[in-house]
Amino acid sequence: MTLYSLLSRKRNYLLISSLITGVILLSTSCKEDNSNAATYISGKIINPHKDFVTLKDFNGLIDTIPLAADGSFSKSYLSLKPGLYTFAHPGEYQSVFLSPGDSTILRLNTKAFDETLAFSGTHSKENNYLINLFVQIEKDDREFLNNYKLSHSDFKKVLDSITEARLLHLETIAKEHSFDPDFLCHADKVIKFSMWSKIERFPFVHYGKNDFLDSKELPASFYSYRKEFDLDDKSLLNNIAFRPYVNSLISNLAFTSLAEELGSGVLVNRSSLKYQKKRLAVIDSLFTRGIIKDIFASNITQHFIMNRKNANEINELVDVFTHMTDDAELKNRITTTASTYIKLDPGNEMPNIKIQNTLKDKMELSDRVKRLSVLFFWSDDEREYAIRVHDKIKDLRLKYPEIDFIGINLDDSEGNQWEEAYERYNFNPQMEYQILNTSPVTAQLALRNDNRSMVIDKNLTIIDPSINLFHYQIETTLLGYINR
Template sequence: MKFYFTFLSVLITLISCKNDSNEHSINYAYLGGEIINPTTNFIVLTKDDAVIDTVKLDGRNRFLYKIKDLNEGLYTFSHGGEFQLILLEPEDSLLFRLNTLDFDESLVYSGKGNRKNNYFINEFLQNEDEEKYILKLCQLDGATYQKRVDSLKVSKISALESFSSKYNPSDLFLKIAKANIDYSYYFSKEVYPFGHYGKNKAAILKSLPEDFYDYRNEINYNDEFLSSHHNYNKFLRYNLSNLSLTSHDKHDNNACYDRKSLCYNLDRLKLIDSLISNPAIKDELLYHFTMGYLSKSKNDENNKILLKSFLEKSGNEASKKKMARYTNSINRIKDGEQLPEIKLVNYKEEVLKINKLIDSPTVLSFWSHTYYDHFKESHYKLKELKVKYPEVKFIMVNIDSYAMEKSRRLLEGSGFNNTNEFKLDNPEEATEVLAVYPMTKTILIDKNRKVANSNTNIFSVQFEEQLLGLINK
């Protein structure tokens, strides 16, 4: 492996030197690497949600690709439903190696441009652990919490300064690195009232130190440069939810915050519409919050009201049509009604109608390669439930459009058999008919093929109680 990367580095250097003599301006970069345990034979390279190219792996699961007319900045490479951001600048010859069984944790960069990208992947992994720690800190009082998260930010700034003094990175790197630190810090402030155990969120906000949210004066809600940036988007979601708490409290003096409240969700859409003018940022936030509400609501009238608000504010015609269809699907899958008919494919590649499979109390759950942690955790949970409730049939459905063999390999490689495991025959149509969102959605069906619960979650504390109710129905 060391020899391979050394060889590629030398090769890229030679190519670069040759091209440098013929090009007045250097506006290209190389990206290459090796993928261990690949789930497809290609990677997809994108920038700002636009696909640049689909790059095939060779017979040794390696590739080397030249990006011509480079637009320096953050790019995304994806493989088998997993993805990661990389920073590419002129003359970079970036190489990576990863194992799909441990995608982010195994990712290591070499070649020119490796230091900045190793910095970012290490920061990404650190932030994942930090978020769990932050949620624990949220139980502290506001003043103490602020001191703790301020300390975390100071530590990150110190680490960036040390990196900068040692490697003298570009202004572009520093701009992104500083944004990572700032918006991670801002997120930790915005999440506080939601993570705090107190139910009266308005009272929690009023108890905070006066300078707790001073940074809000500096926020650009229409930052096109950061519009596809994870930390920025995560911050915006919590910030707008937080701000909506205050506006909602003014006309609905409810002691207990309810994120499922129609009034609160209408307030949030209204706030987004008033604060954000950038179409991409605005439409993504409107879509995210509207879909989140509808996926948990069983009230047809409220769904129609929120949909109307979304349609009035969104400028994305494709999203508007999709949301309207999703709302219709949600309103069709009602408790007491028959489950809509869709076709499934078993691992013998036989096409079957779903209602033909249901002859006893049934749990219908879904999974995707994209959500690998959910795939593992849900299968372990269902394995446990199958032992406790043998009278219940547990059906697991993969919603991806990948070939059957990919799902088979993942199931077998993870130690799960394919009994009552299926794929959707027409994923795009079926996920819409069953309104499969979020991935944790689970449908309970009684022995008469009637929907007993159109939207529950196997990890809910009420799930086993719901299961007993299904059995005794």
């Protein structure tokens, strides 16, 4: 039996009996409520990145809620069904449980989004449990790595023990605080998805590429859970643990299939067109046409577009993707992105964008670039990356004085966010610039918020349209560009 055949598109969601025997509360099914009672959500964002938050459920509700000057917000909804919703602020998102008649209040600091997110009001105990569970799972994951060295049977025993403990803790706290029955099945899935992600990662981490095909010796029971729930349910997109799990599943199935096809895991290149096409094939086998398939397939396709330097391969993968979706707008967005990146292939000329320096002197890029240069784009909306990339650049500037490393900020040039940011972090003002007319330029360069870096020569000829400054061979790559 192939790995594909283990996953049918229509399966009933069953509880994993070996892990939750006697946990009666968790067998409560998720119900829908058609109540017309108003649902209120409000709160406050400390150190906001942008002046809005969003709330969505992937079943029709997609709402942008403005922030007041003090970071507060408030919104009410009618006919909201009980369940998990996705609450997001640019660069961060979390799951929140809402039901008709709720008045939910949240507060967080973007400097530690998950760790500071706290709830009060209706269902605050459920939501605080959920965010604490997520933070604990992330902490435990960092300490879990050594378990991948265990045999598959011992690995499963450890996982089963952790999962059973979490489910029993959920049962205990649910009884103690009278958790909403509708909430329980969602919390149950967070626990299970986090476990299943590890199961899907086990073959690659345990065997490695060299011995990957030895994973064929894993018993069918190792993946038995795959038959026990409906994967093709778009409400799962609101579950914070769902996407990491599906990504792990897709990668495992695709790598296994391609390794068997090529005769060795060593021959599988995870950045290759073959592997990406295999991942899209897996997605096509797992999901019916619709939003779930579109999200996972478009993410893979966009990532390939942004990191590949071969126009033919980009076009080939885009062609596969466009045959997988019925969303005309999404097709157009992906093909437009591909076209933009292809125009930025090595040897083409970099658009002569308009920029300003920290003194607000306006100029064109060609006025600043006089030799081999690395342009690294950043935004204060992604502060962790902004600090990280500048720390890396500081080291590279010392080692490669032959190259200009030019920081280009993507924040709104009408405000003072950029100025406050480079002063706050003590970035070198002589090497910092900001794009003017941000929207058309970010579209022209396919920048958006993907933290892109590029290498160009003194004539604005593109040498590398998407260099990874954190790659372990970055210094070898830069030396090659210096000596070309």
